[in-house]
Amino acid sequence: MKRFSQRAAQSLVEIGPRFLPFADAASDTLPLGRLLRLSLFQVSVGMALVLMVGTLNRVMIVELDVPSTIVAIMISLPLVFAPFRALIGFKSDTHVSALGWRRVPYIWKGSLLQWGGFAIMPFALLVLSGKDYAEGTPEWIGQASAGLAFLLVGAGAHMVQTVGLALATDLAPREDQPKVVGLMYVMLLVGMIASALIFGALLTPYHPWTLIQVIQGAAVATLILNVIALWKQEPRDRARTVKPEVEPEFADHWREFISRKNALRGLIVIALGTMGFGMADVLLEPYGGQVLAMTVAQTTKLTAAWAFGGLVGFALASRILGRGYDPLRMAAWGAAVGLPGFGAVIAAGPGGAEMLFVAGVVIVGFGGGLFSHGTLTATMRLAPKEQVGLALGAWGAVQATAAGAGVALGGVMRDVVRSQPFGATFGEATPYLTVFALELLLLMLALVVVLPMVLNRSLAAERS
Numbered sequence: 001m002k003r004f005s006q007r008a009a010q011s012l013v014e015i016g017p018r019f020l021p022f023a024d025a026a027s028d029t030l031p032l033g034r035l036l037r038l039s040l041f042q043v044s045v046g047m048a049l050v051l052m053v054g055t056l057n058r059v060m061i062v063e064l065d066v067p068s069t070i071v072a073i074m075i076s077l078p079l080v081f082a083p084f085r086a087l088i089g090f091k092s093d094t095h096v097s098a099l100g101w102r103r104v105p106y107i108w109k110g111s112l113l114q115w116g117g118f119a120i121m122p123f124a125l126l127v128l129s130g131k132d133y134a135e136g137t138p139e140w141i142g143q144a145s146a147g148l149a150f151l152l153v154g155a156g157a158h159m160v161q162t163v164g165l166a167l168a169t170d171l172a173p174r175e176d177q178p179k180v181v182g183l184m185y186v187m188l189l190v191g192m193i194a195s196a197l198i199f200g201a202l203l204t205p206y207h208p209w210t211l212i213q214v215i216q217g218a219a220v221a222t223l224i225l226n227v228i229a230l231w232k233q234e235p236r237d238r239a240r241t242v243k244p245e246v247e248p249e250f251a252d253h254w255r256e257f258i259s260r261k262n263a264l265r266g267l268i269v270i271a272l273g274t275m276g277f278g279m280a281d282v283l284l285e286p287y288g289g290q291v292l293a294m295t296v297a298q299t300t301k302l303t304a305a306w307a308f309g310g311l312v313g314f315a316l317a318s319r320i321l322g323r324g325y326d327p328l329r330m331a332a333w334g335a336a337v338g339l340p341g342f343g344a345v346i347a348a349g350p351g352g353a354e355m356l357f358v359a360g361v362v363i364v365g366f367g368g369g370l371f372s373h374g375t376l377t378a379t380m381r382l383a384p385k386e387q388v389g390l391a392l393g394a395w396g397a398v399q400a401t402a403a404g405a406g407v408a409l410g411g412v413m414r415d416v417v418r419s420q421p422f423g424a425t426f427g428e429a430t431p432y433l434t435v436f437a438l439e440l441l442l443l444m445l446a447l448v449v450v451l452p453m454v455l456n457r458s459l460a461a462e463r464s
Contacts, residue, residue, distance in 0.1 A: 030171050035180065038171070039187035040229035041107065041164040044222045045157045046191025046307075048114060051218060052150060053407070054303040055199045056125065058285035063206055066128060072282050072411020074146055078154020079404025082397055085162045087250055089393025092163045094248045103167040104234050106159055111226040113156030118219030121149035122212040160226065161188075162396050166389035167234055169380075181380065181392075182318040182373060189311040189369075196304040204295070253390055260382050262453055266328070267398045269450045270375045273335050274402035276442035277368040279410035279435055280345070281403070284361060287432045291349045292357060305358055306365035313337075313369020327377035329454045334371025335446045341367055342443075346436050349429035371446075372399075410435045 052075055060066040060074075092106050124145030165184055172180040195218075202214050258264055284306070285299040294302075317330050344360030347353070376395055383391030417431040 030173075030176075030180070034233070035168075035172075035183065036187075037231075038164075038168060038229050038233055039184050040225045041160050042184050042188040043191030043194075044111075044114070044225040044229075045161050046188045047195040047218055047221065048118075048153050048157045049188075050192050050195040050199060050303050051215065052153060053281045054196060054285060055203065055214075056121075057282055058289060058299050059203075059206065059211065060125065060128075061286045062289050064125065064128070067415065068282070068286065068411045069415045070128075070143070072408050072414075074150045075282055075411075076404040076408035077147055077151045078158065079401055079408070080151065081155040081158050082400035082404055085158050085397035085400060086254065086390060086393035088159055088162050089166055089389035089391070089396075090248075090250050090253055090387075091389075092166055093387065093389040099236060101234055101236060103163050103170065104230055106163040107167070107226065107230055110156040110159030110161075110163070111223060113152050113159065114222045115156075115219050117149045117152030117154075117156065118215055118222065120145060121153070122215040124149050125211070126208060158396070158400060162393050163389070164229070165392050165396075169388045169392070171233065179318060179322060181376060182314055182321075185372065185376075186311055186314050189307040189314065192307040193304045193311070196301060196307065200298075200301050200304075253387060257383060257387060257390055257394065262328075262378075263382055265449065265453060266375065266378055266382075267394065269328075269331065269446055269453075270379075270395065270398045271402040272442050272446035272449060273331065273371050273375070274399050275406040275409075276335065276439045276446060277338060277364065277371065278403040278406035279439050279442075280342075280364070282407045282411050283414060283432055283435055284345075287345075287349065287429075288354075288357065291429045291432065292352060292354050294354065302358070302361055305361045306368075309362040309365025309367075310369035310372075311365075313366040314373050317370050317373035321373065321377055326454065326457055327374045327381070328450055328457065329374070331371050331374030331378065332447060332450045332454055334367045334369070334374055335443045335450070337367030337370060338364055338443045339367075339440060341365075342436050342440050346433055349433060375399075413438070 057071060057075060060071045061068050088106065092103050094102075097105060124142060127142030128146045165181055168180050168184055199214055203210055284302055288294040288299040288302055313334065321327055321330060341360050341363030344356050344363060348357035348360060379391055379395040380388070413435050414431040417434045
């Protein structure tokens with residue numbers, strides 16, 4: 001039996017690089033098993049994203065009848081913390097610890113923030129709704145508690161993700177770092193798909209007390225997953241226990257990073273593209289529920305459909321980028337693919353074409369995967385080894401800030417258009433279609449900014 005097990009394990013190792021996405025990211029110093037265990041922190045972040053942007057978004061707007069403007073503001077509250085991702089990455093690059101760790105303390109703090117937010121979130125949402133079970137409770141208590149809950153979960157997720165990705169790149173050989181980060185984001189999408197399917201099943205039929213149990217279960221799962229992910233990953237280094245004579249300054253390192261060629265323009269592309277893909281996050285599930293009459297379980301699975309498209313996009317981008325393809329060109333392809341995706345989403349509403357809507361969501365996810373991997377790889381290649389955390393933090397700060405701004409703007413636009421005389425031109429679909437059309441425009445602007453960068457690189461390559 002032992003010999004059979006050894007042969008089976010060897011067979012899996014041999015077929016892994018051929019059939020498992022990003023399996024070639026493993027190395028002698030970072031085996032695939034250890035790499036997958038480390039990636040569990042991304043599963044916990046994916047679970048938080050599904051709850052905040054998907055399940056809770058739909059439940060608050062449709063079942064709890066909370067105005068979408070308030071929901072959008074709640075979901076975008078982590079935007080307050082997002083710009084600090086670059087600072088967090090820099091601090092984890094230069095952290096001095098008595099235990100010789102620089103990444104672990106920040107990941108643990110982020111995990112505790114996520115847990116705290118989940119602990120108070122379900123009861124805050126019930127009070128916010130103003131239903132019978134919240135009778136007599138001042139409205140401001142529900143708003144303040146829900147806002148605090150979303151802020152804590154978002155801040156924790158930002159911290160865990162930024163420093164976790166930096167730890168993954170620390171452990172991987174320099175040449176494998178883009179593949180490793182790609183694997184981390186694939187695991188984020190896997191976590192989103194699994195969480196969306198599980199939450200959808202648990203919330204069918206919907207009941208407020210079931211929602212409480214789901215969120216509390218997510219709090220416990222977050223701590224378990226992140227502890228397993230961190231266990232014996234970062235080696236202790238005595239050099240990190242001694243304070244340097246001259247404290248490194250964030251401003252100096254940031255100026256050095258942003259002065260690199262295409263750094264600022266690249267961040268602008270990230271902002272435009274992320275807003276273009278992200279404004280729909282707060283509206284896809286309500287759009288499916290109100291316009292296409294989809295159930296809670298069906299709309300929750302939309303997140304899984306979007307994540308599946310993103311997973312395929314990330315896997316394809318990783319394979320192509322591994323062959324030396326220009327990451328900025330990959331980002332341009334991602335923005336271009338998003339255009340027909342949103343076109344399908346727009347066309348599905350007035351005609352009630354549910355299948356076309358789902359197909360559009362998958363295509364949008366696929367384009368987002370290509371765009372995210374392309375911009376992430378391009379940003380990483382700008383930074384030297386000692387600034388990996390700063391580079392990943394800069395990408396994450398711009399990406400998260402743009403996503404949060406897009407979510408807030410999308411929700412506000414939906415309510416504003418709905419209140420106007422023309423807000424019912426295409427029935428309930430009109431406010432949503434206006435937002436989707438703006439996303440098409442933002443993706444076009446991202447293409448306008450990135451294409452000259454791609455052409456200049458091509459000309460430089462031809463001359464050399």
